[in-house]
Amino acid sequence: MGSEGRHWPLPEDAPAFADLSRCVHCGLCVTACPTYVVTGREAESPRGRLYLARAVSEGRIGLTEAVEAHWDLCLQCRACEAVCPSGVPYGRIMEHVRAQVAAAPAKGRFARRLRRLVLRNLVARPGVLAAAVAPVRWFAGSRTRRLAVKAGLLRLPSMVGRLEKQLPHAPGRPLRAGDALPEVEAASSRAVLFTGCVMGELFGNVHRATARVLARAGIQALAAPGQVCCGALSAHDGDLAFARGLARRNIEALELVGEDPIIVDAAGCGAALKEYEQLLAGDREYAVRARAFAARVRDASEFVAELPMKVPARLGARVTYQDPCHLAHAQRIREAPRRLLAGIDGCTLVETVASDLCCGAAGTYGLLQPAMSAALRARKAAAFHRVRPDAVATANPGCQMQYEAAVREAGLSARVVHVMELLDEAQARAGG
Amino acid sequence: MTTRRALVDRLASVVGPSNVVHRREDLLVYEFDGTIEQSLPDAVVFPGSTEEVAAVVRACNSLGVAVTPRGAGTGLSGGAVPAQRGVVVATGRMRRILEIDPLERLAVAEPGVPNIQLSEAAAEHGLFYAPDPSSQKACTIGGNVAENAGGPHCLALGVTTNHVLGLEIVTADGEVVTLGGRTCETSGYDLRGVFIGSEGTLGIATRIVVRLLPVPAAVVTLLGVFDSVERASATVSAIIAGGMVPAALEMIDRLCLQAAEAGLQCGYPADAGAVLLVELDGVDEVVGPQAALATAACLAHGAREVRTARDPAERELLWKGRKGAIGSLGRLAPNYYILDGVVPRSRLVEVMARVSEVAKEYGLLVANVFHAGDGNLHPLLLFDDREPGARARVLEAGAHIMRACVEAGGALSGEHGIGFEKRAFMPWLYGEADLENMERLRGVFGNGGRFNPCKLLPTGTGCGEMGHNQAAMRAAGPEAYV
Incomplete structure (x- = not known):
């Protein structure tokens, strides 16, 4: 470290030179990058963003508004990381870059502060989040929503209108840390279900479906108490100090329930939990605990696909699977969810083009970069229009919400589901 | 001399300010390509059509500004680096495949289309586009034309x-001209052939008609492991020597x-x-026996093991390693x-x-990955540019290696192009009269030396930031630099 960080406002969290210099600008990443695909511009490519970070690091340019704008447009989908032959840890670099921008932003101070305020005081506080999401959840499944949509009340290109399109239609009851899950008779083992923040509030149904799928395999799921938001949104925003705090709390909480596997049905959370060791690298005690913790973390599809016992599942439907970025690129899991879906009797798995290209949801990105987010959503809508699926399956709440909007944009009536929901339904139909 | 403001305003009037x-x-990310060359434009x-390209070129000419065409910037000879600053014309907005004709087996594309998209688009007709540079997922067909790009599968094809x-090209004079056509043979001089591999010194291709081939029925991929x-x-x-031409024959060394x-x-x-x-590849009846022969040849020459890819996924993986091999060296050195x-x-x-000897003399690590079947070497000299004198040492060593290739009866480029520094070596292969003739040919397409200046031919001065690289190569002495 030392002199490496001297051109950055927050030297202790400066991108490491060893990370930056891994990039030999071969350019193999550029066409994997959604923003390069849309714009055709190199400043909106991973290689370009890395080059700019290195230029700042070397003092060739300052942290200007123009540089920040290029970094801000990054979705942090990490598709570049998965195709990089040199192993550039792009996701880590970008989190450190965001930390710098947040420490001394050239522009958008207010918006950045507001975002951080929301992430720290709303998203990461279970009680506050529950209170804030409750009316949204009510609205999502309400008659009022249907009437408002019919009357064209939400057609204005407002943030409210955008959000409405993304809300799930039957969010179900929330499932939070500490909530009881149905007891599995003669369970052979136990697994911790990671409840998350928004996931638990808006996608309680997905959590319950995951628990039922596990139950049919003789595994008792446990929504262990004390767990909090995984910290991914804060880390992506560059609020590494806060993310580390959340990581420590999760490690402490889930160490208490023994060594059971930690099952995650939100790809973004799963990727973050698996990388706690990196996040806590500067904290000797917790880095060791983080390693043991991360070894327990499994994505729900990854875990279920490897279960020895196969439960019959039947569902006649054309299903397309869309890879969540943080499952395909960050966790490198592509086959497991497809295998589960293809294993359902009567289920036809149809592939679209670029199923692993980011949908544009990317956490808070959809709110901050509506134009790029919409451009990427439109690509998904066009892809859905071509294959006309009965259902769009994915494995992350943000993506799921974006696909709700994309399906509507494509003029289709396909439902949008989590892989676990579809699997649960198919198992139930087969009599499980 | 024209001010930057005037230049930008003029360009904006052609393509719009955005x-x-x-x-x-914003310019920094256009100062480099896949090499170690750097020069800020x-x-x-970003023109959006042939007409806009032509208008941009004419505007630059009237202002006396250098023009450098650029695709995805993955080139390996400095071809897309603007040696004399000026204007980079990037093809990022011209990315449409205009036509796939399965009957004529051809495709028509704009220059900014990534190479691999041609094969992806042709796949539904059982066709593909054969040249496959390692960077094919990113590199553009326009850049491929400029550099006459190769790839592992160019051995047989x-x-x-x-x-x-x-x-369809826009010449360095800003004129729109069509070279060749939609058939294999055209009458008269093969100007299409002249343009391909001209490294962006003659003009910019704005529309490209490529031949598509049927995807082979059978493919066998072997990995011979040697000590x-x-x-x-x-x-x-x-x-x-055994009489077959494999679809690809690639070597990767230990490092x-x-x-x-x-x-x-x-x-x-x-x-x-x-x-x-x-x-x-080919039909089963041929591929099977050929695979057996190739396996036998490997074993006869001391292969420790010969593996056969069992399925397309395994084949893909073997190729992924080959195609990412160069970039992966970022793990070993900056x-x-x-x-x-x-x-x-x-x-x-x-x-x-x-090659190993030279690397040892200069105290450099060298990695090799290359198209062995073509005798096309890619030694990679590893270094750390922050170390004083390292770049000069590497360039000198490079000059000696190129000299060795020429002395063995070889050439200065298999597929990356001559580009910037190697142009200094052109006199090793060509006499003064040859080079003058090439210069004259360049003049036919216009420009006055301002179109991708300081590339390919050993003439042209004032190459700014990149000049020191050339100086370092000259320092390799009279023995290397004749």
Whole structure:
């Protein structure tokens, strides 16, 4: 470290030179990058963003508004990381870059502060989040929503209108840390279900479906108490100090329930939990605990696909699977969810083009970069229009919400589901 | 001299202000390509049509500003780096495939289309576009035309020039001209052939007609594992001498395969001295016996093991390692200098030995990954650009290696192009009269030396920031620099 960080406002969290210099600008990443695909511009490519970070690091340019704008447009989908032959840890670099921008932003101070305020005081506080999401959840499944949509009340290109399109239609009851899950008779083992923040509030149904799928395999799921938001949104925003705090709390909480596997049905959370060791690298005690913790973390599809016992599942439907970025690129899991879906009797798995290209949801990105987010959503809508699926399956709440909007944009009536929901339904139909 | 403001305003009047970039932060990402060359442009412009390209070129000419065409910036000879600053014309907005004609087996594309998209679009008709540079997922067809790009599968099928039927170009004078057509043969001088591989010095291709081939019915991919590069090289000669031309015949040495394996988990044995990737394609009746012959040749020359890819996924993985091998060297050092020399196959072993010798003399690590079947070497000299004097040492060593290739009866480029520094070596291969004639040919397309200046031909001065690289190569002395 030392002199490496001297051109950055927050030297202790400066991108490491060893990370930056891994990039030999071969350019193999550029066409994997959604923003390069849309714009055709190199400043909106991973290689370009890395080059700019290195230029700042070397003092060739300052942290200007123009540089920040290029970094801000990054979705942090990490598709570049998965195709990089040199192993550039792009996701880590970008989190450190965001930390710098947040420490001394050239522009958008207010918006950045507001975002951080929301992430720290709303998203990461279970009680506050529950209170804030409750009316949204009510609205999502309400008659009022249907009437408002019919009357064209939400057609204005407002943030409210955008959000409405993304809300799930039957969010179900929330499932939070500490909530009881149905007891599995003669369970052979136990697994911790990671409840998350928004996931638990808006996608309680997905959590319950995951628990039922596990139950049919003789595994008792446990929504262990004390767990909090995984910290991914804060880390992506560059609020590494806060993310580390959340990581420590999760490690402490889930160490208490023994060594059971930690099952995650939100790809973004799963990727973050698996990388706690990196996040806590500067904290000797917790880095060791983080390693043991991360070894327990499994994505729900990854875990279920490897279960020895196969439960019959039947569902006649054309299903397309869309890879969540943080499952395909960050966790490198592509086959497991497809295998589960293809294993359902009567289920036809149809592939679209670029199923692993980011949908544009990317956490808070959809709110901050509506134009790029919409451009990427439109690509998904066009892809859905071509294959006309009965259902769009994915494995992350943000993506799921974006696909709700994309399906509507494509003029289709396909439902949008989590892989676990579809699997649960198919198992139930087969009599499980 | 014209001010930057005037230049930007003029370009903006042609393509609209949003399609011109000029702030330093925005220009920085256009100062490099896949090599170690660097030179900052004054402006980058994104034309959206042939007409706009022509208007941009004419505007630059009237202002006396240099023009450098650029695709994805993955080139390996500095071709897209604006040596005399000026304007970079980037093809990022011209990315449409205009036509796929399965009956005529051809495709028509704009220059900014990534190479691989041609094959992806043709796949539904059972066709593909053959030249497959390692960077094919990113590199553009326009850039491929400029550099006459090759790739592993060019051994049997030929390089870009063998697969481009026709071109619409904007000449360095800003005129729109059509070269070739939609058929294999055209009458008169082969100007299409002249343009392909001209490294962006004659003009910009704005529409490209390429030939598509049927996807082979059967493919076998073998991985021969050897203890040394020498044994693998001897096998290459034996396979070719045996009478067959494999679809691809690639070698990866120890350093390179270790880096690739670490980065891409492609299934290469990390303790091997070298691996040969052999691909055979065609119909089952031919491919089977050929695979057996190739396997036998590997074993006869001391292969420790020969693996056969069992399914398309495994084949894909073996190729992923090969195609990502160069980039994976970023794991070993912050920088590399990649060479692209050609030698007669029979001199492979000897020149490879010379490469190691030069690297040792200069105290440099060298990694090798190359198209063994073509005798097309890619030694990669690893270094750290922050270390004082390292770059100069690498460039000098590079000059000696290129000299060795030429002395063995080879050429200065197999597929990356001559580009910037190697143009200084052109006199090794060509006399003064030859070079003058090439210069005259360049003049036919216009420009006055301002179109991708300081590339390909050893004339042209004032190459700014890049000049020091050339000086370093000259320092390799009269023995290397004749």
